[in-house]
Amino acid sequence: MLLSVKNLSTEFPVKKGIVRAVEDVSFDVDAGEILAIVGESGSGKSVTSLSVMGLLAEPGRVAAGSMEFEGRDLATLSEKDYRELRGNDMAMIFQEPMTSLNPVYRVGKQIVEAIRTHEKVSKKEARERAIDLLRKVGIPSPEKRIDDYPHQMSGGMRQRVMIAMALACNPKLLIADEPTTALDVTIQAQILDLLRRLRDDTGMAVLLITHDLGVVSETADRVVVMYCGQVVEEAEVRALFDHPMHPYTLGLLKSIPRLEDDDTKRLYMIKGMVPNPLEMPPGCHFSDRCDSCMDICRTQMPKLVDAGGRKVRCFLYEDADGHVKSDAAIAEAEAEAVADAEAAREVETAEALLAGEEIREAELEELGKDEEGIR
Template identity: 55%
Template structure:
């Protein structure tokens, strides 16, 4: 059975005075119907650019330079602009990273919400208003009958995020793209928003693509994980496999750098030393090579994807088994620092 969303070799660049910044360099993944998939990685890994590319929200000097984004047989990258406008907010909706700037500050919340409903559902003014009040109640806004006539500045950050979610789910989309939907929210509100999105998957069959840097959130609500670094997918697989048996050194580093809770654990956090690659001039091989403790001569060439098991793949020579180990270790910046410290 075909996937709801199939992304194949997606490439997006920003053409600046300094040159071409290759933010997304050939990303491929799928999303099944009713599934919640997490895309994780540090800042600059290409998560948000890849997400916006799915529905062509990249603004100049950015440009999608290659690939396919197939939503139930339709390649969104080749749709005419008019057809794309009908798709956005209807079949595919997006929760943007910053609710403070995503809502128009001089237009009432109810007007902004009903505009989406009337455009895609062809409802009258009164029916759209009733639907908007119902949505605000669903996302936990108290006294929605009064709140609907207020302006965004009269809402807290958490409530504005809820309004954005209400707007995104107003037309029951087939795919919901959530870009850091819980950033800067307190833990209680964060949990409520995640529960709301999970409930949406379970009750309506909507698929959710969750972009985040928070591995704890991914472990809580997602079924599969896509790990990005340097504009590429480093590893992809089921949540259990990624957390229990990560295959890529970058994924291992991410997991070592987050605190463990419960069980009286007192493990020391291990940061990933070094800096991400310069995507103005990306390395020809593995982008994590300069920071990897297992770097080999072979890493100067980009490896293929190796499958540890069906659905769990890793872009690393080591994942291919003992035959791919190379005795030629390449000293990294971290090695040099340790040697200087020892002397």
């Protein structure tokens, strides 16, 4: 086991109370494995990775749980020990390369600095390694591009520079936070292929953070689905796509357009919005948006239980005491959940069309009054 996170909770004290951005999160990452963490914006994905890296901004803090990297308890490390670990054994590709790279320094200087921070090598040797890294990540003419400033590179090139910097000291774990954000599909495919190839060549593990399920299906070995700071489902990637269990996972997958879909129907959407972290609904956090919500969901929080060789947090699969239901009861509940989602697709589409028409009529009426006033 390379990385083991158990019952992690991360909090941010604010004027109106405590925001628990990560709540009781547990997962493991094995050497050479690609684990994806998916969910909407605000689900706690990035905060989880920053907690592991020890890069939480004040006043954020790890309130509970444990994080072990190769058996070392990260919570007990001093800042000096953490700095030696970061960039050396653990590295991170941040979400936006333009803001992560220093705009006043050449990219080569930044990679050289990362190498020399952790290893005792000369500037010449570090520069040669930086050129080799740029070549490895697919940057053409690395001998020339090493002296470019970040603004002289495209978004895809800057992302490759960030990957090269993260790989400078051959880390055992690479955390990639939305590595393909704002990139076109061609560059996105190249970056993902690069991550897979580097995993195969070096044996490093990758913790991939994304909201794009297409990226997950092409890249990951296992998937952790997060919602409102909690893990709601964990499974092998094929099992999750073939048989989603949690209604939130089902909603995410049904929201993806498919060529075989009936074009007479609107695309499915998960109703509502992610709740305010200071005003979470009682019981299950997803209850207000769930098509299969039951009475117990509004009063009691479900536990993360093992069901069918995977983990899920939902009362469709467990009773009030936290025990897994029988296979027959689970099959019946799943069939009802799929039917509920299909019914919601029809109803919500009609309601959305009517609501949109009413808003449009009101706007036209208001516009007519304004024109009369001008005359």
